[in-house]
Amino acid sequence: MNKKVRIGILGCANIAKKYSIKAFQSLDNAEVVSIASRDFEKAKEWSSEFNIVAEESYDSMIKNNNIDAIYIPLPIGLHSEWIIKAAKHSKHIICEKSLTDNFDGIKTIIEECRKNNVVLYENFMCDFHPQHKKVLSLIEDGSLGKLFIFKGYFGFPMKENSNFRYNKELGGGCLNDAGAYTVFMARKIFNKEPVSVSANLFYSKESGVDMRGSAQLEFDEGVSALLAFNFDAVYQGNYSIWGSKGIINVNRAYSIPPDMKPEIELATNENLKETKVQINVESANHFELIFKDFCDTILNNDTKKTALIYEKIINQAKVLEAIRISSRENRKVDLSEIN
Numbered sequence: 384m385n386k387k388v389r390i391g392i393l394g395c396a397n398i399a400k401k402y403s404i405k406a407f408q409s410l411d412n413a414e415v416v417s418i419a420s421r422d423f424e425k426a427k428e429w430s431s432e433f434n435i436v437a438e439e440s441y442d443s444m445i446k447n448n449n450i451d452a453i454y455i456p457l458p459i460g461l462h463s464e465w466i467i468k469a470a471k472h473s474k475h476i477i478c479e480k481s482l483t484d485n486f487d488g489i490k491t492i493i494e495e496c497r498k499n500n501v502v503l504y505e506n507f508m509c510d511f512h513p514q515h516k517k518v519l520s521l522i523e524d525g526s527l528g529k530l531f532i533f534k535g536y537f538g539f540p541m542k543e544n545s546n547f548r549y550n551k552e553l554g555g556g557c558l559n560d561a562g563a564y565t566v567f568m569a570r571k572i573f574n575k576e577p578v579s580v581s582a583n584l585f586y587s588k589e590s591g592v593d594m595r596g597s598a599q600l601e602f603d604e605g606v607s608a609l610l611a612f613n614f615d616a617v618y619q620g621n622y623s624i625w626g627s628k629g630i631i632n633v634n635r636a637y638s639i640p641p642d643m644k645p646e647i648e649l650a651t652n653e654n655l656k657e658t659k660v661q662i663n664v665e666s667a668n669h670f671e672l673i674f675k676d677f678c679d680t681i682l683n684n685d686t687k688k689t690a691l692i693y694e695k696i697i698n699q700a701k702v703l704e705a706i707r708i709s710s711r712e713n714r715k716v717d718l719s720e721i722n
Contacts (some may be wrong), residue, residue, distance in 0.1 A: 388678040389451045391444045392418040396456035406670035414677040419444040457555030459545040463479040463488045470495040481563045484554040486704035504677045509637050511672035514645045514664040527626030535565035535622040538613030550589040554593040562612035564637045569608035580705040581715045641668035
């Protein structure tokens with residue numbers, strides 16, 4: 384393979400135009416070759432803007448031998464089809480989250496990617512922002528003491544009714560979108576998987592998709608995560624961690640502009656005296672960081688890392704499936720049930 388991963392952009396989505404294409408083009412280990420759209424005229428328009436080639440169709444991109452990897456920013460309901468087609472043509476894949484809206488779909492995707500030895504990333508770009516590394520270092524050095532609770536909220540005001548998030552056939556729903564971030568971050572911070580889940584999802588009668596929800600993830604050693612997510616609320620995208628010695632508050636956790644310098648608040652209470660310290664974190668483009676890591680994994684042919692990433696994807700999907708079952712059946716669901 385070349386020293387650069389040749390990238391194809393499968394779909395003219397807003398996130399691709401605003402962040403992803405420019406992030407790929409900024410890297411020294413990636414080259415954006417072309418873009419495909421259901422509307423060829425739109426693909427030509429974008430190709431002119433970003434100085435890349437317009438593909439005639441999604442299929443022509445998948446079959447293009449001059450492309451090593453595909454970036455997929457399509458609606459969730461279309462992910463499985465195009466991930467599997469890309470894998471069958473030995474294309475590495477980085478796809479927006481969530482990869483599917485059901486656990487069986489994840490198993491099929493992973494099986495196909497394993498069979499064809501392709502790298503697969505689920506684009507939780509926040510995973511690579513340095514503020515979370517700083518939070519983990521504070522936990523590791525004992526600043527919080529023994530951890531008890533992770534609390535994560537992610538929600539935003541309703542968008543236009545035509546938005547794919549409200550389309551059941553396109554995999555819409557708050558859990559798959561905003562809720563997935565809170566699940567991902569709870570697992571990242573605790574660095575382990577929950578043993579059980581209790582959840583409620585509230586569905587729109589008009590669209591049939593879940594518009595808001597909440598969940599409690601129970602981990603071993605008495606540790607819990609309390610999560611809430613919403614498609615029709617004032618913006619929140621935060622988390623906090625409560626420990627025996629202190630509390631960490633992260634006020635901008637999931638969607639972080641590249642020029643923002645997020646602040647972490649560490650609150651402690653010793654001898655009845657409360658102390659709050661603001662910890663500054665450098666700004667970072669977390670799209671660039673995850674895309675660079677994706678390309679490095681491909682170029683280094685890091686099969687061990689790829690296997691670990693498959694497992695992370697499966698474990699994330701298991702929790703989302705447990706939330707769906709818990710809400711549907713009105714009961715606590717053990718993660719051991721999901722297989």
